[in-house]
Amino acid sequence: MSAPALLLISNGHAEDLIGAALGRELRRLSPELSLLALPLVGEGRAYAGVARVAGPVLNLPSGGFPFGSLENLRADLGAGLVGTSVGQAVAARLRGTQVGRVVVVGDTYALALGALAAGAVPGGRAGRRLPLVHLQPLVSVLYAQDMGVRGHLRELNALGANAFMPWEIALGRRAERVYTRDAASARHLARRGVNAAYRGGFAPDILPPPERGLEGVRDGRPVLALLPGQRGDARTSLPVMLDAAAHLPEFQALVAWPRDWAGLPPLPGWAVRPESDSLAWATREDVRVGLLRGAFSAVLHAAADTGGLALGTAGTASEQAAALGVPVVGFPTAGPQYVPGFAARQARLLGAALTLTAPEGQAVAAAVRALAQDGRRLAFARAQGRERMGTPGALAQIAREILGVEGGSAAPPPASRDPLP
Numbered sequence: 001m002s003a004p005a006l007l008l009i010s011n012g013h014a015e016d017l018i019g020a021a022l023g024r025e026l027r028r029l030s031p032e033l034s035l036l037a038l039p040l041v042g043e044g045r046a047y048a049g050v051a052r053v054a055g056p057v058l059n060l061p062s063g064g065f066p067f068g069s070l071e072n073l074r075a076d077l078g079a080g081l082v083g084t085s086v087g088q089a090v091a092a093r094l095r096g097t098q099v100g101r102v103v104v105v106g107d108t109y110a111l112a113l114g115a116l117a118a119g120a121v122p123g124g125r126a127g128r129r130l131p132l133v134h135l136q137p138l139v140s141v142l143y144a145q146d147m148g149v150r151g152h153l154r155e156l157n158a159l160g161a162n163a164f165m166p167w168e169i170a171l172g173r174r175a176e177r178v179y180t181r182d183a184a185s186a187r188h189l190a191r192r193g194v195n196a197a198y199r200g201g202f203a204p205d206i207l208p209p210p211e212r213g214l215e216g217v218r219d220g221r222p223v224l225a226l227l228p229g230q231r232g233d234a235r236t237s238l239p240v241m242l243d244a245a246a247h248l249p250e251f252q253a254l255v256a257w258p259r260d261w262a263g264l265p266p267l268p269g270w271a272v273r274p275e276s277d278s279l280a281w282a283t284r285e286d287v288r289v290g291l292l293r294g295a296f297s298a299v300l301h302a303a304a305d306t307g308g309l310a311l312g313t314a315g316t317a318s319e320q321a322a323a324l325g326v327p328v329v330g331f332p333t334a335g336p337q338y339v340p341g342f343a344a345r346q347a348r349l350l351g352a353a354l355t356l357t358a359p360e361g362q363a364v365a366a367a368v369r370a371l372a373q374d375g376r377r378l379a380f381a382r383a384q385g386r387e388r389m390g391t392p393g394a395l396a397q398i399a400r401e402i403l404g405v406e407g408g409s410a411a412p413p414p415a416s417r418d419p420l421p
Contacts, residue, residue, distance in 0.1 A: 004099065004100020004101060005033070005034040005035070005036065005098060005099040005100055006026065006033060006034070006035055006036070006099055006100065006101050006102070006103060006402075007035075007036045007037075007038060007054075007095050007096065007098075007099040007101070007102045007103070007114075007117055008022070008023055008035060008036070008037045008038070008047070008051055008103050008105065009037075009038045009040065009092065009102065009103070009104045009105070009106070009110050009113055009114045009117065010037070010038075010039055010040065010044075010104070010105040010106050010110060011039070011040035011041045011105075011106040011107060011109060011110040012040075012041050012042075012106060012138075013041070013042060013046075013230055013316075014137065014203075014206070014315065014316040015041075015105045015106045015110070015137060015138075016039050016041075016042065016044055016045075016046035016047065016105075017046045017206040017316075018105045018135060018137055018202050018205070018206055018395070019037065019039075019046070019047070019051075019103070019105040020037075020046040020047050020050045020051070021205055021206050021395050022103065022105070022135070022395045022398065022399055023035050023037075023047070023050040023051050024050055025395050025396050025398075025399035026399045026402065026403065027050070028399075029399055029400065029403055029405055030403055035050060035051035035052070036051055036052055036053075036054045036095055036098070036099060037050075037051035037052065037053050037054065038053075038054060038055040038088065038091060038092060038095060038113070038117075039053060039055075039057060040085075040088055040106070040109070040110055040113070042057065043057045044057060054091065054095055055087070055088055055091035055092070055095065056084050056087040056088055056091060057084075071335065071336075088113060089113060089116060092113040092114070092116045092117040093116050093117060093123070095117055096116070096117030096118060096119060096130060099117075099130070100130065100131075101118075101130055101131040101132075101133070101402070102114050102117045102118040102130050102131070102132050102133070103132075103133045103134075103135070103402065104132070104133070104134045104135065104175075105135045105137065106135075106136075106137075106138065107136075107138045107139065107168075108165065108167065108168040108171065111134050111136075111168065111171045111172070111175075112171060114132055114134065115132060115171050115174055115175075117130070118130040118131070118132040118174075120132055120171075120174040120175075121171075121174070131176050132174065132175045132176060133175060133176055133177055133178075133179070133398075133402055134171075134172060134175045134177075134178045134179070135178075135179045135202065135398070136178060136179065136180050136181065136185070137181050137202045137203075138181075139163070139164055139168070139185070140180070140181055140182050140184070140185050140349055141163070141164070141182075141184050141185050141188045142182060142184060142185075142348055142349045142351075142388070143163070143345045143348050143349055144163045144348075145348055164185075164188065164189065164192075169189065169192050169193070169194060172189060172194040172196070173193050173194055173195075175194075175195070176195065177195050177196070177197055177401070178194050178195065178196045178197070179196070179197055179198070179199060179394075179398055180196055180197070180198050181198075181201055181202060182198060182201070182388065182390075183198040185198070186198040199393075199394040199397045199398055199401075200390040200391055200392070200393055200394030200397070201319075201323060201388075201389040201390030201391075201394060202394060202395065203316055203319040203320045203323055203389055203390075204320065204323045204389060204390060204391060204392040204394075205392050205393070205394055205395040205396075206316070206320075207297055207300070207320045207323070207324075207392075208297050209297060210295075210297050210298040210301045210302075211294055211295050211296070211297055211298050212294075212295060212298055213298070214254075214292075214295070214298055214299075214302055217254070217279065217290050217292070218252065218302065219252050220252075221250065221251055221252040221306075222250070222251050222252070222303075222306040222307050222308040222309075223251065223252055223253075223254055223299070223302040223303040223305075223306045223308040224245060224248060224251035224252065224253045224254070224303070224308055224309055224310070224311065224368070225254060225256060225299045225300055225302070225303040225308065225309070225310040225311070225321065225326065226238070226241045226242075226245065226253055226254065226255040226256065226289075226310070226311050227256055227296075227300075227310055227311065227312040227313070227314050227317040227318065227321065227328075228241060228255070228257075228313055228314065229258075229312075229313050229314030229315075229317060229337065229338065230258050230314065231314075231336055231337050232335070232336055233313045233314070233333040233334075233335065233336065233337055233338045234265060234313070235265040235334070236265075236333045236334045236359070237313035237331070237333045237338070237359070238255070238264075238265055238267065239265065239266075239267055239268065240331065240359050240360065240361055240364060241253075241255070241311045241313075241361075241364070242255075242267060242270060242282060242284075242289060242361075243360075243361025243362075243364075243365075244311060244361045244362070244364035244365040244368065245287070245289050245311075245365075246284060246287045246361070247361060247362060247365035248365050248368055248369065249287075250372075251308060251309070251368070252290075253289040253290070254289070254290045254291075254292060254299045254302065254303075255282075255289060255290065255291040255292065255299075256292060256295065256296040256299040256300070256317070257280075257291045257292060257293050258293070258296070259293075260277075260293070261274050261280055261291075261293075264291075267282060269284050270282045270283065270284045271283050271284070272291070277293065278292060278293045278294055278295065279291070279292055279293075296317070300317075300320060300321055300324055300326065301324065303321070303324075303326045304324040304325055304326050308326065309326060309327050309328070309329065309368055309371065309372060310326050310327070310328045310329070311328070311329050311330070311364060311368070312328040312329070312330045312354075313330055313331065313333050313337075313338040313343075314337070314338065315337060315338075315342070315346065318330060318346060318350070318354060319346075319349075319350065319389055320389075321385070322350050322353040322354065322384075322385030322386070322388065322389050323385060323386060323389035323390065323391075324385075324386075325382040325383075325385055325386050326382075326385070327352075327353050327354070327355070327371060327378065327381035327382060327385060328350070328353060328354045328355070328385075329354075329355045329356075329357060329364055329367045329368050329371065330343055330346070330347075330354055330355070330356055330357075331343070331356060331357050331358060331359040331360075331363075331364060332356075332359060333359065343356055344356070349388065350384070350385060350388055350389075351384045351385075351388055352377070352380050352381040352384045352385075353381050353382075353384050353385030353388060353389075355367050355371060355381075
């Protein structure tokens with residue numbers, strides 16, 4: 001089967017991973033399909049070998065969270081956010097003339113550029129409107145549950161993440177289909193005239209199989225997975241996680257570390273000894289914690305297989321842990337991502353699967369132990385994480401529907417073509 005060229009637009013690290021995974025599914029179904037990618041945050045490295053990056057790229061100091069705090073916004077503006085955004089809009093309009101369909105993975109900004117590329121808004125490409133599909137992995141009605149007006153006022157900077165804004169709904173009506181991260185969000189959008197659907201969570205589909213076995217590393221205790229994240233939050237979160245691990249001798253703590261050893265933050269009181277490019281040991285008195293590179297999935301699966309838990313100060317990583325039935329204990333950091341507002345939103349999304357506590361080692365250890373020793377609460381946390389995050393297979397189904405191949409349902413026409421406000 002052949003298909004016209006397709007443009008993937010995404011704005012964030014996890015969004016790039018979802019876009020690339022979807023691209024691989026599309027190419028599996030249609031090997032001759034030509035894919036272009038327009039990553040709006042970072043360099044789009046996830047698309048290597050999947051799609052050709054075609055547009056200006058920018059590494060934002062905030063990691064794609066300019067409105068997480070005033071400091072994030074100032075840093076991103078200083079790094080060239082405005083100029084690059086203009087260049088990306090121009091690139092979107094240009095690439096729309098070179099493809100036959102547009103798929104967006106991201107928030108309202110990404111959807112707006114997708115609509116521009118597809119000719120679905122004034123100023124877009126000339127000629128026939130292109131098919132436009134939106135995968136929305138960021139906003140969920142679960143974020144706003146039980147918030148009330150006062151809650152929204154306290155988190156005004158995150159209003160567009162906590163709720164679907166009128167302009168996103170208007171843009172969504174112009175898409176063939178909008179795929180949401182949960183069923184409640186799909187129902188919410190459908191009631192507002194958007195052709196929305198839920199096929200499963202996206203996070204499980206971008207968790208690869210375990211990269212390698214951990215023989216020689218595991219010591220038989222339940223694994224406590226330490227997930228400090230890809231961004232700068234690790235500067236403040238990893239020392240707290242290690243301190244908590246020192247108070248939890250019943251667990252074997254293993255750190256999923258995403259960078260080289262030179263990128264480790266200062267760890268007062270700990271001696272770090274690299275054993276290889278992929279394994280190091282952090283020791284303090286009689287406590288030893290393993291740090292593993294290139295083994296994120298292996299560490300998460302080890303926690304799942306041993307009935308363990310996780311400490312998390314990362315967005316997607318914590319969601320993937322919850323999807324595997326591994327409850328997470330988290331705490332706010334100094335940023336740029338896992339600030340108090342973000343942590344609170346994720347807690348509303350994950351429910352019992354995420355426990356938030358103070359950013360202090362003993363408090364984190366106490367939260368882990370309280371959860372581990374309460375069998376009914378622990379079982380509920382495991383079950384709710386799987387329920388909220390869904391099971392793998394969503395992207396394969398979405399790819400079939402985009403291409404209209406057997407096993408996928410063709411998207412009916414949008415419920416509304418109302419003009420933009």
